Amino acid sequence: DEKQDKASSIVKLIKVIKHQRYDPVIFFSFGRRDCETYAGQCAKLAAEGKIPAFLSEEDVVHVEEIFDNAISCLSEEDRVLKPVVEMKTMLQQGIAVHHSGLLPILKEIIELLFQEGFVKALFATETFAMGVNMPARTVVFTVLQKFDGESKRWIHSGEYTQMSGRAGRRGLDDCGRCILMLGDEMPEEDAKHMLQGKAAPLISSFKLTYYTLLNLLRRMESSGQGMEHVIAKSFQQFQQERNAPELETEVKRLEAEAAGIEVAQEEALREYSTLRAGISEQQRALMATVMLPANCIAYLPPGRIVRVELEREDWGYGVVVSVMRGQTRGVAGSRKAVSAADVAANAWTIDVLLPVVATPEEAV
Structure with a gap:
């Protein structure tokens, strides 16, 4: 089974990372189920002693104390929910899962423990790399292909940069390490584009609609000047103003290029256009004659x-x-x-x- 082989490879990789002291490590996958499967198997092997322990006994006590205090706001029924119990078991081994399907309180606990250094192996989706400042010493890509809603594709340069940028903690690590687990042969051009390509430019998605204008008028107490100020200070306006000189230069270049174009046989083209207009007129007259009952009824x-x-x-x-x-x-x-x-x-x-x-x- 492909997933079993992948899980086995991850276990071997965790042993190497632990031995080389490359932890904490973030394993990026593009599926919630994959994250939970890999984390569950690693936690199970760690509990059985088949993987070196990430946490000391003292660390485990701290983790349990933080976790229990955090979920104390939940009801007794919620505290014994399967996701909560399983997450506590994994956290006791220094292993955790992070994706958008987790309970909000569990995500907060995991992020807190990760920042405190009690999570040594985190299995997360790409959402963990967006907007959360939680770097690690090592980043591992369990797969480099993702489904984008239409087809399966290799990750883009910007996505790779965003996730691999989590490797290396400022002030703690001299460098960050990024490990790619390639299960399939990756085309050379795709690999080069992913590793050396530039990130996609940041483009404003602000759209000025009637609904937006009405909302601005309501908030600005019917002040047209205030509304204009908000629009003028938007990122969309900034981009338009920044691109304006370049666009003006391009317009002038195209106008000069158009003015310098010399049409060969211009007189012949003018005569051809006149003849075409005459042919169209004759065709209309011919059709009017053809459509007379005396000519078409038969x-x-x-x-x-x-x-x-x-x-x-x-x-x-x-x-x-x-x-x-x-x-x-x-x-x-x-x-x-x-x-x-x-x-x-x-x-x-x-x-x-x-x-x-x-x-x-x-x-x-």
Whole structure:
């Protein structure tokens, strides 16, 4: 089993880290279940004595005291919950789990004990690397691929920098150590981009909407100046102002480049454009002649497939059902000036079967 092999490798790695005194160590995984599985197996082996103990007996007493005092605010029923009991057992071995699915009080306890140096091996997701100043001596990546909601991919340079940056404690360590557990072959280009690439730039996601403006007006007591001050001091405005000189330079460069473009055979292109306009005009005149009843009725027997366009609305293709000479439509009683061609065209009735879909209003 792949996870069993990974857990076995982590156990061996913990032994090396303990022997070389590279602890405390943070193991980064991209799944809550993986964190809990690896931490649980390591804690079990530590309790059985198969892994060197991280904490002394005195440290264990301190951990128990801090943990019990922290959960004293919980009810008796909550104190015996399985996650709480299991976490205490792991913490007694100097091992802990940290991810977004933990109870808030457990996360606070783990962070406190980690800062106090009582957590020597922490199994965490990438959320632990965001915004929490809790460095370790060593960082281990149990996997370098993550699922981003669409597909499985190698982690980006910014993500790697954020997590690996936890290795090395200022004022305590000369350097930080980062260990990568590569289960799959990593392409050279991906590895180079991850290790040497630049982090993604910080871009403001501030969006000015009507809702935002109304909220600002309400908070600023209908003061337009106060609202403008807030917007002017936003990070979005700062970025726009910072990029403005560069954009202006680019606009000037493009304008100069456009002005310097010489169009070959400009006169020939102008003549071609005039000819194309004339062709379009002749095509419209030809179509008007073709559509006269005297010219087209003979070609509209029942069964003929035709394309219907009525009052500039395209109805698509349909099948001619019947053609009859009937009463003029749209002529009698109309205030518009009607030409002889319009009268002739409306003197015929052509029934066409068309595929149509009723709108919700019509369906009701």
